[in-house]
Every structure is written in C-alpha cells, then in structure tokens.
Amino acid sequence: MPHTTDTEAGEDAGGTGGTGAAEATGATAVTERDAGPGGDPAPRGGFIELNGVEKVFEVRRKTGLFRRERRQVRAVDGLSFTVERGEMVGYIGPNGAGKSTTIKMLTGILTPSGGRLRVAGIDPSRERTRLAHRIGVVFGQRTTLWWDLPLIDSYRLAHRMYRIPDARYRENLDRCVELLQLGALLDVPVRQLSLGQRMRGDIAAALLHDPDVLYLDEPTIGLDVVSKARVREFLRELNAERGTTVLLTTHDLQDIEQVCSRVMVIDHGRLMYDGPLDGLHQAGESERTLVVDLERELPPIDVPPPARVVRVEGPRQWVAFPASESAAALVARVAAGHPLVDLSVREPDIESVIAKIYAERTSA
Numbered sequence: 001m002p003h004t005t006d007t008e009a010g011e012d013a014g015g016t017g018g019t020g021a022a023e024a025t026g027a028t029a030v031t032e033r034d035a036g037p038g039g040d041p042a043p044r045g046g047f048i049e050l051n052g053v054e055k056v057f058e059v060r061r062k063t064g065l066f067r068r069e070r071r072q073v074r075a076v077d078g079l080s081f082t083v084e085r086g087e088m089v090g091y092i093g094p095n096g097a098g099k100s101t102t103i104k105m106l107t108g109i110l111t112p113s114g115g116r117l118r119v120a121g122i123d124p125s126r127e128r129t130r131l132a133h134r135i136g137v138v139f140g141q142r143t144t145l146w147w148d149l150p151l152i153d154s155y156r157l158a159h160r161m162y163r164i165p166d167a168r169y170r171e172n173l174d175r176c177v178e179l180l181q182l183g184a185l186l187d188v189p190v191r192q193l194s195l196g197q198r199m200r201g202d203i204a205a206a207l208l209h210d211p212d213v214l215y216l217d218e219p220t221i222g223l224d225v226v227s228k229a230r231v232r233e234f235l236r237e238l239n240a241e242r243g244t245t246v247l248l249t250t251h252d253l254q255d256i257e258q259v260c261s262r263v264m265v266i267d268h269g270r271l272m273y274d275g276p277l278d279g280l281h282q283a284g285e286s287e288r289t290l291v292v293d294l295e296r297e298l299p300p301i302d303v304p305p306p307a308r309v310v311r312v313e314g315p316r317q318w319v320a321f322p323a324s325e326s327a328a329a330l331v332a333r334v335a336a337g338h339p340l341v342d343l344s345v346r347e348p349d350i351e352s353v354i355a356k357i358y359a360e361r362t363s364a
C-alpha cells in the first residue's frame with residue numbers, strides 16, 4: 001500500500017493501515033465488487049477503479065499559547081468501486097462525507113494515503129499531466145476561466161495548452177457553443193457573465209480536449225431552474241453522442257434523477273450504497289403516504305399496522321405505509337370505514353430516503 005505525502009495541502013498523515021471493507025448498509029447497500037482492502041479486490045478492467053483507497057489528513061490545532069494538538073481526519077476510508085466507460089454516476093453524501101477528496105484524488109490533485117486508484121489505467125497522482133488529457137473537471141464553486149478576458153480567450157488558451165488539433169478544437173467548440181447556447185457570450189468578459197452562463201462556459205472549457213471522463217462537482221449549485229435544465233440536458237446529450245463517462249457530485253438530487261443511472265452514496269469516507277436510484281428507496285426502507293380528505297374533522301383514523309397516521313390537519317389526514325406494500329388494500333380499508341371526499345398516494349421523495357439512510361448509519 002503506497003504511503004505518500006499530500007500534494008495539495010501538505011497535511012497528509014500518510015496511510016495508517018487499512019480500516020476494513022466499505023461497509024454494507026443492508027439489503028441493497030454496497031455490492032460485492034466493492035470490497036475494501038481486507039476483502040476481495042475489485043475486478044480489473046473498469047475505467048475508474050478504486051480499491052481500498054484512503055485519505056488521511058493531519059490537522060494541527062492551537063490548544064494554548066504554545067501548544068498544538070495533532071489530529072487525524074480520515075476523509076476517505078477504504079473506498080472501493082469501479083465505474084465502466086460511458087457510465088453516468090451520481091456521487092452523493094452529506095457535508096464532509098469525502099466527495100471532494102475523492103474527486104481530487106481522481107484528478108491527481110491529492111495523493112491517496114493508501115489503496116489503489118486508476119483512471120483509464122493511469123495512476124492520477126503519479127501521471128497527472130498524462131491524465132489531464134483524458135479528464136475534464138468542473139468545480140461549481142470555482143472557475144477555470146480567465147476572469148477579465150472574454151470567454152473565447154480561455155478556450156483559445158485551452159486549445160494551445162492541450163495541443164488540440166485545429167479541426168477538432170473547432171468542431172468541439174462549435175458543438176459546445178450550440179448545445180450550451182454560448183454564441184452570444186463568447187466575446188463577453190467572464191466576470192460579466194451570470195452564474196449560469198459562467199457554469200456553461202466552464203463545462204465547455206472542460207470538454208474542448210475531448211476527455212473520456214468528466215468530473216462535475218456541484219455543477220448546478222446556485223443556478224436557476226432553466227439553467228439547471230440546460231446543464232442536465234447537455235450532459236445527457238454528451239453521454240449519448242460521445243459516450244463520455246460522467247461522475248457527478250451534487251446536493252441537488254434532481255441532478256441525479258435526471259442524469260444518472262447509478263448512484264453511489266458516501267458517508268464518513270465509506271461507500272454506503274451503490275446501485276440504481278430506485279434501489280435507494282429499498283435501502284432506506286422508504287414509505288409512501290396516503291393523503292386522506294375526510295368529509296369532516298375526525299380523530300386519527302383506524303389503519304392496519306405498520307401503516308399509521310402521521311399527521312392530522314382539519315379534515316385531512318396523512319397515513320404513512322411501507323413503499324414496498326401495495327396501496328390497494330389500505331385504500332379499500334380506509335374507504336370502507338370512513339366518510340371520504342378524496343384520496344391520493346404520494347411517492348417518497350428521494351431526499352427523505354437519503355436522510356433516513358444517513359440517520360440510520362449515524363445511529364448504528
């Protein structure tokens with residue numbers, strides 16, 4: 001297991017040994033292939049491969065006039081997963097879960113403290129320049145564009161920096177300008193662009209050199225509804241046309257719902273779930289809600305457990321029941337025993353499902 005020094009912040013404590021496999025969260029938690037350093041190695045051949053990857057930061061804190069306390073922060077803890085070429089994967093987790101640290105290791109900005117990591121067969125921290133030609137990176141909270149220069153100048157610079165052949169540069173630029181609607185913005189200094197325009201400009205900049213994989217860290221943060229829709233649509237088209245592999249970190253779960261076929265959930269640097277978005281409902285044992293409008297105000301209505309009334313507001317009552325169970329029997333029972341005006345079933349929202357998974361893991 002390589003023990004290396006942090007190349008970004010100089011705070012790396014080095015590898016401190018494996019901490020065991022990424023833990024399972026239950027029925028649909030991490031899959032077999034995601035074993036950590038103590039388990040079976042992940043299979044070869046994925047486009048992005050992590051096997052038992054760790055990142056430990058050493059933080060020094062002032063505790064007195066002359067005293068400093070050293071503390072280790074295990075940001076990524078025995079992380080293993082594989083992403084195949086052309087996949088679009090959402091990478092989500094609460095604040096401080098280790099998402100950005102993972103992305104930084106995947107780009108070579110940070111060196112893992114332990115484990116094995118490969119992108120397109122390349123060890124990112126050892127061959128960062130070679131990898132740069134294969135990847136595109138967009139950090140929503142930071143821009144790679146030249147602030148005082150017209151947008152097109154940043155693209156011209158990328159053209160030279162990446163030594164993109166002229167015809168390919170022109171073709172890629174035209175395509176991005178068309179799909180991201182950048183035509184009217186090319187001569188505008190970047191500092192004058194709105195957040196949404198700047199984000200579209202950043203995405204184009206990340207794609208001019210035809211990367212095989214695109215990492216996006218919060219690409220829709222702060223964008224209005226229209227700009228978000230445009231970015232999501234663009235990512236789908238990019239993937240369909242070019243087969244670009246996309247790894248998307250976001251707090252906006254609609255990004256995931258609309259763009260990704262697979263989602264990985266990380267918490268405390270460990271993989272908690274890896275699978276289709278639908279499966280998250282199962283992992284979170286989510287509930288649906290039957291909204292019952294009665295003819296008049298009544299005490300909580302009688303429903304068979306595990307269904308239960310969770311809210312009463314005037315003549316309206318909310319009945320929670322397991323999402324895995326059919327609503328038909330419950331609806332029939334409620335309709336037979338109560339004076340009804342209306343009934344509707346609400347699907348669980350993904351935010352509450354994920355919140356439940358986090359809460360369960362934290363209390364475990």
Ligand SMILES: Nc1ncnc2c1ncn2[C@@H]1O[C@H](COP(=O)(O)OP(=O)(O)OP(=O)(O)O)[C@@H](O)[C@H]1O
Pocket residue numbers: 009011057058059073074075093094095096097098099100101102
């Ligand atoms: N350079 C650093 N030095 C020390 N600790 C760090 C450093 N970078 C990250 N950490 C710590 O590592 C943990 C994971 O941070 P990371 O930024 O990867 O989380 P995240 O999932 O991206 O969070 P967010 O959603 O808030 O961006 C946190 O506890 C964070 O404080």
